[in-house]
Amino acid sequence: MHRRITVPAALGAASVMLAIPASAASPSTGAPGIGDPYYPAYGNGGYDVSHYDLRLKYQPATDRLEGTATILARTTQDLTRFNLDFLLDVGEVRVNGAKASFATSGEHELEITPKSPLRKGTPVTVVVRYSGVPSSEQAYGFTSWHRTPDGGVAANEPEAAWWWFPSNDHPLDKATYDVSVQVPDGTQAISNGTLQSTVSRLGWTRWNWRSDKPQATYLATLAVGRFDLTTGTTEGGIPVVNAYSKDLGARDGAARASVERTGEVADWLTGYFGPYPYNALGGYVPNTDTGYALETQTRPFYSPRQFANGSNVSVVVHELAHQWYGDLVSVRGWKDIWINEGFARYAQWLWSEHEGEGTAQELADYTYASHPADDPFWTVRPGDPGPENQFDIAVYDRGALALQALRNEIGDEAFFTLLKGWPQKYAHGNASVADFRRYAEEVTGRPLDALFDTWLYQPSKPAAPAARAAALATASDAPAQPKSWKKIAATNDVHEH
Numbered sequence: 001m002h003r004r005i006t007v008p009a010a011l012g013a014a015s016v017m018l019a020i021p022a023s024a025a026s027p028s029t030g031a032p033g034i035g036d037p038y039y040p041a042y043g044n045g046g047y048d049v050s051h052y053d054l055r056l057k058y059q060p061a062t063d064r065l066e067g068t069a070t071i072l073a074r075t076t077q078d079l080t081r082f083n084l085d086f087l088l089d090v091g092e093v094r095v096n097g098a099k100a101s102f103a104t105s106g107e108h109e110l111e112i113t114p115k116s117p118l119r120k121g122t123p124v125t126v127v128v129r130y131s132g133v134p135s136s137e138q139a140y141g142f143t144s145w146h147r148t149p150d151g152g153v154a155a156n157e158p159e160a161a162w163w164w165f166p167s168n169d170h171p172l173d174k175a176t177y178d179v180s181v182q183v184p185d186g187t188q189a190i191s192n193g194t195l196q197s198t199v200s201r202l203g204w205t206r207w208n209w210r211s212d213k214p215q216a217t218y219l220a221t222l223a224v225g226r227f228d229l230t231t232g233t234t235e236g237g238i239p240v241v242n243a244y245s246k247d248l249g250a251r252d253g254a255a256r257a258s259v260e261r262t263g264e265v266a267d268w269l270t271g272y273f274g275p276y277p278y279n280a281l282g283g284y285v286p287n288t289d290t291g292y293a294l295e296t297q298t299r300p301f302y303s304p305r306q307f308a309n310g311s312n313v314s315v316v317v318h319e320l321a322h323q324w325y326g327d328l329v330s331v332r333g334w335k336d337i338w339i340n341e342g343f344a345r346y347a348q349w350l351w352s353e354h355e356g357e358g359t360a361q362e363l364a365d366y367t368y369a370s371h372p373a374d375d376p377f378w379t380v381r382p383g384d385p386g387p388e389n390q391f392d393i394a395v396y397d398r399g400a401l402a403l404q405a406l407r408n409e410i411g412d413e414a415f416f417t418l419l420k421g422w423p424q425k426y427a428h429g430n431a432s433v434a435d436f437r438r439y440a441e442e443v444t445g446r447p448l449d450a451l452f453d454t455w456l457y458q459p460s461k462p463a464a465p466a467a468r469a470a471a472l473a474t475a476s477d478a479p480a481q482p483k484s485w486k487k488i489a490a491t492n493d494v495h496e497h
């Protein structure tokens with residue numbers, strides 16, 4: 001659910017804008033960004049990827065990654081040149097079989113000039129041979145590759161792909177994946193989807209993973225290290241593969257006591273969100289020292305720190321809720337982050353209710369009362385928070401408050417109809433906050449503009465009358481802290497950075 005560690009986002013955004021080459025103006029040159037105002041250089045224009053085939057080899061001792069990416073795409077305009085987003089060293093690029101020339105620019109642009117111009121609407125195959133040491137590569141002053149004592153992990157948001165495969169790095173361009181990684185015998189390579197096979201030969205083992213449903217680039221993950229794998233099947237019949245670093249120490253028990261409940265939690269979530277959308281499920285806990293978790297598709301990444309004070313099923317609920325809200329239906333632009341985080345946080349509130357540790361209404365009341373009107377918390381607008389506040393706590397907590405306000409406005413029946421209908425309406429696609437409001441209005445037949453404006457777009461604490469209308473408690477009667485509060489808050493610890 002969380003992200004970037006080192007660079008202030010505002011600084012990052014400023015550098016992004018400087019990174020756009022002037023040559024973007026040429027009509028047959030693919031734009032170096034897909035058009036997201038929060039991150040102008042992220043993703044690229046001129047083509048749409050359908051599949052990534054990544055055939056890699058990784059040496060944990062040196063952190064050296066090498067391999068070949070074969071990218072299947074279709075052009076959306078005439079192209080004499082186009083970009084991929086990538087940081088490692090490129091040895092060769094081929095486009096439709098012929099060697100292409102290439103150059104790097106900006107913070108993470110790989111500019112590719114095919115031997116022959118590409119016509120709009122035609123299929124294109126791009127082969128990129130590359131190598132490098134991901135932990136030594138930075139963009140905007142940070143690295144998303146987590147070096148561990150026994151390997152490395154790619155998991156971050158919005159940026160993770162640049163360190164391990166060339167891509168059109170934006171949620172708008174989803175694709176299927178085959179990820180095949182060769183690692184020394186005794187080491188495991190974990191990725192998304194189904195483990196198709198493992199093959200050992202001459203001291204190396206190749207791990208073959210497949211994601212056969214569209215997946216955003218930031219939701220693709222790779223973890224290499226010494227892992228212990230567990231397998232199972234959910235009540236609903238979905239195969240589960242979990243992986244735990246063999247070096248979790250005292251946190252090992254709490255990690256397993258949480259992540260082993262993945263199947264149970266996923267089955268429980270289907271009651272609210274509808275059928276689980278993928279054919280694989282699980283989670284993994286590498287021995288990183290980061291503080292966040294991430295909803296990498298079918299197999300979330302969990303930091304051991306999530307389990308430092310004992311088990312925390314709430315974080316599993318959060319990341320699995322994202323499989324519907326974030327992964328199945330992804331943001332249209334990064335400003336739409338509430339579509340992901342407001343709902344994942346609200347799922348934690350529903351789980352709290354399920355566990356008898358505080359109802360969603362009690363959590364909403366407590367959240368509302370915890371932040372006085374002059375708290376900067378209320379200046380963050382979850383519906384369009386700005387890149388610097390994209391993962392601010394207000395996107396989560398005020399975001400979930402907005403959902404409780406909506407629930408109180410339209411009633412339980414309509415609210416839970418919305419929760420279940422939305423993932424189907426935009427399945428495997430993208431949607432915006434405005435799309436959700438329109439959908440809610442469509443389903444309920446009521447104008448909801450004022451409610452969404454109050455809770456998601458005003459830089460101030462909703463006034464007591466608005467709060468009362470939403471049945472939220474006022475400060476005159478301070479609510480007690482729900483039992484689940486601390487476990488839910490423990491999932492926020494990226495803020496320690």
Ligand SMILES: [Zn+2]
Nearest residue numbers: 001002341344
């Ligand atoms: Zn999240």
